[in-house]
Structure formats: C-alpha cells, structure tokens
Amino acid sequence: MKQVSTISDIRSGVAELRAAGKTIAFVPTMGALHEGHLSLMRLAKQKADEVVVSIYVNPTQFGPNEDFDSYPRQMEKDLKACEEEGVSVVFTPNDKIMYGSGERYFGISIDELNEDMDGGSRPSFFEGIALVVNKLFNIIEPDVAVFGQKDIQQFQILSRMVEEFNHDIELVAAPIARANDGLALSSRNAYLSDKERKIAPGLYRALQYVEKQIRDGVDEPKLLLKHQQDELEAKGFKNDYLNVFSMDNMQPVQKLEPGTTYILAGAAYLGKTRLIDNIILDL
Structure with a gap:
C-alpha cells in the first residue's frame, strides 16, 4: 500500500493502476476509521479492481461553532486499517494541498436539496462537502465512489452533482453499519x-x-x-x-x-x- 500526500503523487499512483488495466473504486473519508468505513472499503473492492482511500478532515464542511479542532484524528491507526483491508493507495493531503494558501474565488452552491434535514441544521455544510468531493473526483477520477447510506442526504446531493457536473463516476450507497444494539456507527x-x-x-x-x-x-x-x-x-x-x-x-x-x-x-x-x-x- 502507498500513502501519498500531494496531488501529483496521487495522480501518478492512480495512473500506474490504470496502466496495468485496473479499475478504481474510491472511498473518501475524514479518518477516525471504524467498521462502517471498513465496510465501504470491502464493498469498493467488490466494485473495482483497486481501492483508493482519502483521509482528510475537510474544514469547509464545519461551521464556526462545530468540532473541527476536536474531530478525532488517528492517522497511524487509520493507515494500518487501510492496509489490512487491501487498499492500494491512501491520499492524505493537508489544507494547503487541497485549497492552496491564497484566496478562493469559486465555490459550489446548492438549491433546494439542502434546505431541510442536515442541510437545514448546518448551513453551508453540504456546499463544503460538494466542494471537496468535486475536487477529489477531479484529482482521482475513479470509476466508482462508495459512500454510506447513513449520510443519505449527502449521497443524494453528490449523485445530483455527479450528474450535473458530468463526472463519469458510478456512485454506490453502502448499507448502514450498526453496533449490536442498532446504533449507527460514526x-x-x-x-x-x-x-x-x-x-x-x-x-x-x-x-x-x-x-x-x-x-x-x-x-x-x-x-x-x-x-x-x-x-x-x-x-x-x-x-x-x-x-x-x-x-x-x-x-x-x-x-x-x-x-x-x-x-x-x-x-x-x-x-x-x-x-x-x-x-x-x-x-
């Protein structure tokens, strides 16, 4: 398994897999991996030859009073879990790699789909998700991307984004992973x-x-x-x-x-x- 942190390196890693005739499934995460994430990777492995995972705590999807600073981070443990699941490449960028160090002039706006549910409670949340996922799709260009059903509104919004932005990517929703007492894993x-x-x-x-x-x-x-x-x-x-x-x-x-x-x-x-x-x- 390779761990890479730059856009050029992840593109090179994916290009090597493509040159070998492999299809690519992508699982974007914010780390702090649990069994739910691992189930996404296993499903991704069924959908394509090789699995690419990203680990990046995306600041644009956190509001000013939310838990960005305290969000659990455990990179060493996460990388070990990815390796055990047979992931080929893990992309671990930082904020500068993903967003640059200067002013941003472009973003993504969403109509209607984010007015209720989580979007109604967390203003700009889905705009931040759509922005980072759109960037990751442009960088990695996978054949398939796997997300969890627990974040169903996210999945529906990203599905529409893929359609409207003409990404040639199949989106797959994985069933909710639960603890023995039914609690959705998070x-x-x-x-x-x-x-x-x-x-x-x-x-x-x-x-x-x-x-x-x-x-x-x-x-x-x-x-x-x-x-x-x-x-x-x-x-x-x-x-x-x-x-x-x-x-x-x-x-x-x-x-x-x-x-x-x-x-x-x-x-x-x-x-x-x-x-x-x-x-x-x-x-």
Whole structure:
C-alpha cells in the first residue's frame, strides 16, 4: 500500500493502476476509521479492481461553532486499517494541498436539496462537502465512489452533482453499519459518555417504531413523529429533526403515497454528540 500526500503523487499512483488495466473504486473519508468505513472499503473492492482511500478532515464542511479542532484524528491507526483491508493507495493531503494558501474565488452552491434535514441544521455544510468531493473526483477520477447510506442526504446531493457536473463516476450507497444494539456507527460516537452510549440506540428504535406504523397503514405520520420526538426528549435527547422526506428533493412529506420511496430520518443530540440515522421506506 502507498500513502501519498500531494496531488501529483496521487495522480501518478492512480495512473500506474490504470496502466496495468485496473479499475478504481474510491472511498473518501475524514479518518477516525471504524467498521462502517471498513465496510465501504470491502464493498469498493467488490466494485473495482483497486481501492483508493482519502483521509482528510475537510474544514469547509464545519461551521464556526462545530468540532473541527476536536474531530478525532488517528492517522497511524487509520493507515494500518487501510492496509489490512487491501487498499492500494491512501491520499492524505493537508489544507494547503487541497485549497492552496491564497484566496478562493469559486465555490459550489446548492438549491433546494439542502434546505431541510442536515442541510437545514448546518448551513453551508453540504456546499463544503460538494466542494471537496468535486475536487477529489477531479484529482482521482475513479470509476466508482462508495459512500454510506447513513449520510443519505449527502449521497443524494453528490449523485445530483455527479450528474450535473458530468463526472463519469458510478456512485454506490453502502448499507448502514450498526453496533449490536442498532446504533449507527460514526466517528463522533467516540464523544458519547458511557451513560449516553446506552441511551443512543433510542434514535434508531424511534425510527423503527415509526417505520412499523407506516408499513401498517399510517399515511399521515405527523402526530406519530411528534410523539416519538417527545419520547426521545424524555430519554435525554435534544431533537434536531425527525420526519419523512422525499427521496427526490429531500424535503418533508406530509402524506405518503404507495409506490413511492421516502427517507425516514432523524437527528438528535446526546450531550455534545449529534447522532443521525435513517431508514429507506419503499412503499
């Protein structure tokens, strides 16, 4: 496995693989790798001959009061995990490599798709993600890129970006990796105290309960969702959102129609930790 930190070196590494007739699957990460990330790499290996991973904590997707400085970083451990998963090349740039040292004059704006869910709670979050992923796609030019379903709004936005920016890349959404008690795996779970960790699966259980009621015939789930938010608050969560969203435009839906796919999604805080989760509803 190669570790490279410059754009010229990652392009050279990918070119060597291409010259050998290999296809490339790419997994972008911010490091602090856990089993969820590793499952993305395993899926990537099924989709292409060689896997390229990036490890970069992207500053443009963090708000001014968010956890950029404290975000977990464990490069040595991450590189070992990548090697054990058979990754061919790991790209570990710094901010200067990715964004230069001078003023930036261009960015990416997003309409409609980021108005609700995480985009509604974290202004400019998805613009920062789209910017860095667009740059990484231009640098690496993979055949396939693999992302996790846990960040479903991110996946939908990037899918539209790939279409509108004419990237010749197949995007693949990997199933959510979960702990034995159902908690969606996340690097930020490291922030949870022991007490909070025991409570944390409650968000997924609330989603499961709502899912069951919808599949049993509830087609206007507003009151049901409010009840589950109240239940979460009683358990110690601070709710951000809990709703059913359109798969097409990521906006809330009041009445559900058969034969349609929706996203049942929630976000809530436990202490300083923000948890997100979702279930895809194919009705």
